[in-house]
Amino acid sequence: MESESTTITTSETFNYPNADVIIRSSAPNKVDFRVHKFILSLSSSFFETMFTLPDASQKAPKTNLPVVDVSEPANTIDLLLRTIYPSIPEPIFDTLNTLRPVLGAALKFKMQAAVVVLRRVLLKPAFLKVNPMKVYALAASYDFEDEAKVASQYTLNLELSTQPLMEDMKTMSAYYYHRLMMMHRRRREAARTLIQTFPPLTPVKSRDGQRPPPPKCTCWDFWNSWKARAEMELIHKPTSNVIFTHDFCYQNSRPDSCSRYNCPNLKILDNLKNSIDAIVFTI
Numbered sequence: 001m002e003s004e005s006t007t008i009t010t011s012e013t014f015n016y017p018n019a020d021v022i023i024r025s026s027a028p029n030k031v032d033f034r035v036h037k038f039i040l041s042l043s044s045s046f047f048e049t050m051f052t053l054p055d056a057s058q059k060a061p062k063t064n065l066p067v068v069d070v071s072e073p074a075n076t077i078d079l080l081l082r083t084i085y086p087s088i089p090e091p092i093f094d095t096l097n098t099l100r101p102v103l104g105a106a107l108k109f110k111m112q113a114a115v116v117v118l119r120r121v122l123l124k125p126a127f128l129k130v131n132p133m134k135v136y137a138l139a140a141s142y143d144f145e146d147e148a149k150v151a152s153q154y155t156l157n158l159e160l161s162t163q164p165l166m167e168d169m170k171t172m173s174a175y176y177y178h179r180l181m182m183m184h185r186r187r188r189e190a191a192r193t194l195i196q197t198f199p200p201l202t203p204v205k206s207r208d209g210q211r212p213p214p215p216k217c218t219c220w221d222f223w224n225s226w227k228a229r230a231e232m233e234l235i236h237k238p239t240s241n242v243i244f245t246h247d248f249c250y251q252n253s254r255p256d257s258c259s260r261y262n263c264p265n266l267k268i269l270d271n272l273k274n275s276i277d278a279i280v281f282t283i
Helices: 037-043 045-050 074-084 096-108 112-122 125-130 132-141 145-157 167-171 174-197 219-236 266-277
Strands: 008-015 021-024 030-035 067-069
Touching: 008 074, 021 037, 030 037, 030 074, 037 045, 037 074, 074 096, 074 112, 096 112, 096 132, 112 132, 125 132, 125 145, 132 145, 132 167, 132 174, 145 174, 174 219, 174 266
Parallel strands: 008 030, 021 067
Antiparallel strands: 021 030
C-alpha cells in the first residue's frame, strides 16, 4: 500500500479508458501508465510470462486495475511505451543519455522489437559524429557487436589516450576497449607503411617535355617533410582526415619552381589518400 504522503499522477498520453493494467514508475515522482496487457504481452516475453501467473499485484483505488511497480523513472517508461505502442509515434531521442536507460529497460523487459528499433537509434548519424566513443561504449556495454564495429570506425578521428572518462565506460568490458586500441594500432601501422613505401615524388618536367626540370626543384624536400609530419600525426589519429588537408600539406611552402596547384606530383598525394581511406580494419 502507498503511504498517504505519496503523490501518484497519471500519464496524459497513456491513460486509456479500456486499460486493464497499470505500469507504475519509480519514486519520487510516481506516474501511472494505464495500458493494455495484450500490447505488453505481444511486445515483451517478460510481461507475457508475468500475465500468465496468478495475479498477486496490488489494485489501484477506484479503477481496481492491477498495478505493476517498476524501478524505472516515468520518462524512461514513457519513451519505452512510445516505442511499442502502434497508435503512438515513435519517440525522438536527442541525446545518448536519454537513449541509454530506455534501451536498458527494453532489454530488461525482453522487448525484442523495441531493442531492434533502439539499436538503430544508437547509430544515429548525429550521435556517431558528435560522440562516437560514447556510442561505442554503449554498444560494447550491451555486447552489440555490429553497432560497436560501426562506431569503432568513427573513433578513428579521436586520440584515444586523451579521451575523458565517461560513466558509460564503466560497464564496457576491457575486452572491447582492448579491441578498439588494437584496431587503431593496426590501422595506424598500415597507413604509415603506405606512406613509407608509396612511390616517391619525382622532379617536375616542363609541359612540352623538352626543357629539363628546374635544377633546384625541392619537391623531395616537400615530400620528406610532409611524410615525417604525417607519420607523427597518425600516431594520434590513424585517419587521413588531417594529414591531407590543405593547411597540413602546405605548412611547408612550395618552391617557386614547382607550382603548388599544377604540380603533377600532387596526384601522388591524392592516390595515397585514396589508398589510406581504403584500409579497412574493424574491432
